[in-house]
Amino acid sequence: MPEPQSGPKPAVGQPAPTAPAEPKLRADARRNREKVLRAARDAFAQSGYDVPLDEIAARAGVGAGTVYRHFPSKEALFEAVITARVTDLVADAEARAASAEPGPAFFGFLERIATEATDKRDLPDAIAIPGALSDAVRSALDRLLTGAQAAGAVRPGISAPDLIILFKGMFATLHQAAPDPATPLDPALRDRLFAIIADGLRPPR
Amino acid sequence: MPEPQSGPKPAVGQPAPTAPAEPKLRADARRNREKVLRAARDAFAQSGYDVPLDEIAARAGVGAGTVYRHFPSKEALFEAVITARVTDLVADAEARAASAEPGPAFFGFLERIATEATDKRDLPDAIAIPGALSDAVRSALDRLLTGAQAAGAVRPGISAPDLIILFKGMFATLHQAAPDPATPLDPALRDRLFAIIADGLRPPR
Amino acid sequence: MPEPQSGPKPAVGQPAPTAPAEPKLRADARRNREKVLRAARDAFAQSGYDVPLDEIAARAGVGAGTVYRHFPSKEALFEAVITARVTDLVADAEARAASAEPGPAFFGFLERIATEATDKRDLPDAIAIPGALSDAVRSALDRLLTGAQAAGAVRPGISAPDLIILFKGMFATLHQAAPDPATPLDPALRDRLFAIIADGLRPPR
Amino acid sequence: MPEPQSGPKPAVGQPAPTAPAEPKLRADARRNREKVLRAARDAFAQSGYDVPLDEIAARAGVGAGTVYRHFPSKEALFEAVITARVTDLVADAEARAASAEPGPAFFGFLERIATEATDKRDLPDAIAIPGALSDAVRSALDRLLTGAQAAGAVRPGISAPDLIILFKGMFATLHQAAPDPATPLDPALRDRLFAIIADGLRPPR
DNA sequence: CATGAATGAGGCTTCATTCAT
DNA sequence: AATGAATGAAGCCTCATTCAT
Numbered sequence: 001m002p003e004p005q006s007g008p009k010p011a012v013g014q015p016a017p018t019a020p021a022e023p024k025l026r027a028d029a030r031r032n033r034e035k036v037l038r039a040a041r042d043a044f045a046q047s048g049y050d051v052p053l054d055e056i057a058a059r060a061g062v063g064a065g066t067v068y069r070h071f072p073s074k075e076a077l078f079e080a081v082i083t084a085r086v087t088d089l090v091a092d093a094e095a096r097a098a099s100a101e102p103g104p105a106f107f108g109f110l111e112r113i114a115t116e117a118t119d120k121r122d123l124p125d126a127i128a129i130p131g132a133l134s135d136a137v138r139s140a141l142d143r144l145l146t147g148a149q150a151a152g153a154v155r156p157g158i159s160a161p162d163l164i165i166l167f168k169g170m171f172a173t174l175h176q177a178a179p180d181p182a183t184p185l186d187p188a189l190r191d192r193l194f195a196i197i198a199d200g201l202r203p204p205r
Numbered sequence: 206m207p208e209p210q211s212g213p214k215p216a217v218g219q220p221a222p223t224a225p226a227e228p229k230l231r232a233d234a235r236r237n238r239e240k241v242l243r244a245a246r247d248a249f250a251q252s253g254y255d256v257p258l259d260e261i262a263a264r265a266g267v268g269a270g271t272v273y274r275h276f277p278s279k280e281a282l283f284e285a286v287i288t289a290r291v292t293d294l295v296a297d298a299e300a301r302a303a304s305a306e307p308g309p310a311f312f313g314f315l316e317r318i319a320t321e322a323t324d325k326r327d328l329p330d331a332i333a334i335p336g337a338l339s340d341a342v343r344s345a346l347d348r349l350l351t352g353a354q355a356a357g358a359v360r361p362g363i364s365a366p367d368l369i370i371l372f373k374g375m376f377a378t379l380h381q382a383a384p385d386p387a388t389p390l391d392p393a394l395r396d397r398l399f400a401i402i403a404d405g406l407r408p409p410r
Numbered sequence: 411m412p413e414p415q416s417g418p419k420p421a422v423g424q425p426a427p428t429a430p431a432e433p434k435l436r437a438d439a440r441r442n443r444e445k446v447l448r449a450a451r452d453a454f455a456q457s458g459y460d461v462p463l464d465e466i467a468a469r470a471g472v473g474a475g476t477v478y479r480h481f482p483s484k485e486a487l488f489e490a491v492i493t494a495r496v497t498d499l500v501a502d503a504e505a506r507a508a509s510a511e512p513g514p515a516f517f518g519f520l521e522r523i524a525t526e527a528t529d530k531r532d533l534p535d536a537i538a539i540p541g542a543l544s545d546a547v548r549s550a551l552d553r554l555l556t557g558a559q560a561a562g563a564v565r566p567g568i569s570a571p572d573l574i575i576l577f578k579g580m581f582a583t584l585h586q587a588a589p590d591p592a593t594p595l596d597p598a599l600r601d602r603l604f605a606i607i608a609d610g611l612r613p614p615r
Numbered sequence: 616m617p618e619p620q621s622g623p624k625p626a627v628g629q630p631a632p633t634a635p636a637e638p639k640l641r642a643d644a645r646r647n648r649e650k651v652l653r654a655a656r657d658a659f660a661q662s663g664y665d666v667p668l669d670e671i672a673a674r675a676g677v678g679a680g681t682v683y684r685h686f687p688s689k690e691a692l693f694e695a696v697i698t699a700r701v702t703d704l705v706a707d708a709e710a711r712a713a714s715a716e717p718g719p720a721f722f723g724f725l726e727r728i729a730t731e732a733t734d735k736r737d738l739p740d741a742i743a744i745p746g747a748l749s750d751a752v753r754s755a756l757d758r759l760l761t762g763a764q765a766a767g768a769v770r771p772g773i774s775a776p777d778l779i780i781l782f783k784g785m786f787a788t789l790h791q792a793a794p795d796p797a798t799p800l801d802p803a804l805r806d807r808l809f810a811i812i813a814d815g816l817r818p819p820r
Numbered sequence: 821c822a823t824g825a826a827t828g829a830g831g832c833t834t835c836a837t838t839c840a841t
Numbered sequence: 842a843a844t845g846a847a848t849g850a851a852g853c854c855t856c857a858t859t860c861a862t
Contacts, residue, residue: 073836169378174374192367195409200405204400204404270855274825436846478832582783584784606770609815644821668856680822
């Protein structure tokens with residue numbers, strides 16, 4: 001939430017549009033919630049679901065109790081992280097779906113995922129959480145995919161759920177190519193793998 | 206086992222090479238070893254490496270100590286399971302590599318993996334064990350792959366290690382398509398995903 | 411935090427250097443730490459290193475996890491107990507080394523050990539921990555011993571490491587004289603044994 | 616028990632004086648019992664009481680069940696080993712007690728113990744077994760000690776039980792001087808320690 | 821009788837979760 | 842409301858002892 005850089009515009013009376021799902025929290029509480037989420041995102045990405053909750057709390061600079069004030073369980077925290085990440089993806093997918101060129105829009109989105117996947121070690125685990133990728137994802141993907149298929153850039157006969165599965169597999173594949181988070185993925189290898197999957201999505205001859 | 210390059214020297218007197226890897230074991234011991242291996246195979250496939258060893262023992266109908274009589278550690282047991290599975294794959298790959306039609310040999314092998322993958326939840330975990338999929342796998346795959354590439358059936362520029370990573374990704378993808386081992390994979394979905402990956406491996410246009 | 415190199419700036423406001431080794435701990439935590447240490451001291455003294463950690467925790471009236479919050483391993487706890495005990499000894503040795511009469515100082519220290527040894531069953535085990543009885547002990551003993559030798563009260567040809575071994579032997583001997591910690595050592599017996607060792611340390615005829 | 620050096624005395628008809636406590640055993644059974652005892656003696660000496668029983672069985676070249684056929688429990692086996700060792704000592708003490716020179720007889724026995732103690736890691740543990748050193752030991756020591764005291768070679772005021780305690784302490788002391796059984800005790804150190812204790816036993820000035 | 825495989829209790833340690841401060 | 846200490850249920854593994862072969 002960027003602050004206005006300048007200008008005398010008074011913020012008086014503006015009814016801060018808080019997200020509807022999140023009840024009003026004191027400023028420091030919200031700040032702590034954010035710190036925990038960020039720390040959890042990094043920790044899960046680096047070490048997977050097995051990272052101890054104490055380490056997440058330590059990264060966030062808070063006590064373990066604070067984590068539990070904001071999230072009822074470790075699994076709930078994990079789900080929140082995944083959801084946040086997926087929400088970002090959905091927003092991006094929707095933006096690209098508005099593009100004039102459906103084919104590049106679709107493959108560009110795919111490429112973004114491949115690029116991001118390298119250091120996100122928790123995505124494969126996320127599949128255990130049912131409902132994380134829900135209607136919003138499906139519909140956003142559907143728009144991207146349908147457009148690309150209509151433009152003849154992607155093979156027919158596959159659907160958004162197929163794609164979701166394929167994406168998850170791509171995440172997993174790329175992680176396996178870089179089992180050690182310290183030494184990141186060889187970009188050339190990543191490109192070779194990406195090319196195979198992307199080509200497989202094009203219309204068959 | 207290198208073949209003699211030339212010469213009529215007969216291998217007279219060489220003692221019949223009985224299976225050297227498996228020392229004689231009492232009947233009950235071998236029976237229990239098999240029970241443990243089977244239980245471990247199923248348990249790992251269903252729940253991944255994190256399944257408690259006590260549960261494996263319970264499934265096998267033995268005490269935990271019995272597992273340790275046959276395998277020095279949980280990791281060793283896991284490796285044994287993986288190795289057994291991979292050994293089968295290698296043998297199959299080598300048989301197919303002797304075929305006269307390299308392209309179908311390669312894709313047939315791919316298809317066999319896809320078929321088998323459905324209920325094998327532990328293959329993705331196997332990458333954590335260094336050396337489990339080692340030279341034998343690589344060289345068998347190399348023969349299959351090189352032959353198919355020479356025949357123009359598979360795109361150039363990819364190598365056996367690439368393939369290993371891709372196979373693992375395929376495993377993972379298919380697992381995600383059937384998260385619950387009780388409800389097996391929809392064959393049509395599996396075929397759609399397989400077609401994408403297989404087509405991606407063909408030479409690009 | 412580098413200090414300015416020069417200038418007459420007085421060090422006003424420098425906070426009183428509180429005990430640096432012991433970081434501030436919550437009152438209850440410190441209380442529990444003490445309880446654990448006391449319980450461990452007693453348990454090790456009574457049963458040696460092999461006493462189960464769960465029993466130490468039970469004696470202290472805490473859960474096993476609490477022990478691990480304060481000490482990273484059973485061995486570390488043991489070392490802490492030994493170190494605390496040895497630290498006391500070293501302080502006493504140094505105080506006596508400042509005495510004007512080296513002979514009585516030395517034998518007085520020996521006597522103190524003999525007196526204390528009765529109910530300390532864990533000292534013999536302590537030798538397995540390298541570094542527990544390290545430089546501080548050696549140098550303190552060295553001062554005591556050298557002084558007594560210079561005064562002609564102790565035989566030449568023996569060194570501080572010899573003494574450490576001998577002390578341990580004395581501990582062991584006295585423990586054996588009272589195998590059951592419930593029934594304490596007969597003081598007359600203890601004095602007879604002590605006299606033998608002490609006389610053996612005097613210069614030979 | 617020294618063998619007669621020469622002489623044609625035929626051992627014919629001598630009704631082999633088997634120990635009365637041991638019922639008749641088949642030859643191979645007795646052989647196994649001996650093998651187990653020897654292996655246990657070595658293993659306990661090297662690693663203390665904590666050595667696994669399976670290792671003792673393996674050293675003896677028998678199965679674990681065989682150990683249990685001859686000894687009802689691990690502790691009974693340990694006690695048997697200790698008893699055997701002590702029995703040897705007693706025989707030696709009695710032989711020396713018959714000597715014409717009580718002082719050297721006594722100190723010679725002491726020296727033999729010091730020499731033997733180096734690689735006998737289980738003696739300190741043996742003190743936990745009550746009754747292992749029983750009347751036979753006490754009386755043998757008593758003869759040695761009383762003789763030496765009568766000859767003015769050993770201080771008055773100490774008794775055989777005192778000596779037993781002191782011996783055990785000596786064992787322990789020497790073991791502590793060589794905590795690693797691989798690197799045996801420095802003989803010079805052992806001699807220094809022995810001299811201290813031996814001198815302490817002489818009559819005080 | 822010997823064998824060595826099987827048992828299962830118990831040891832050390834970790835970590836999600838709760839609770840006193 | 843935050844903190845971080847305490848809890849206690851598992852998890853992995855060892856080993857004395859029992860039992861089928």
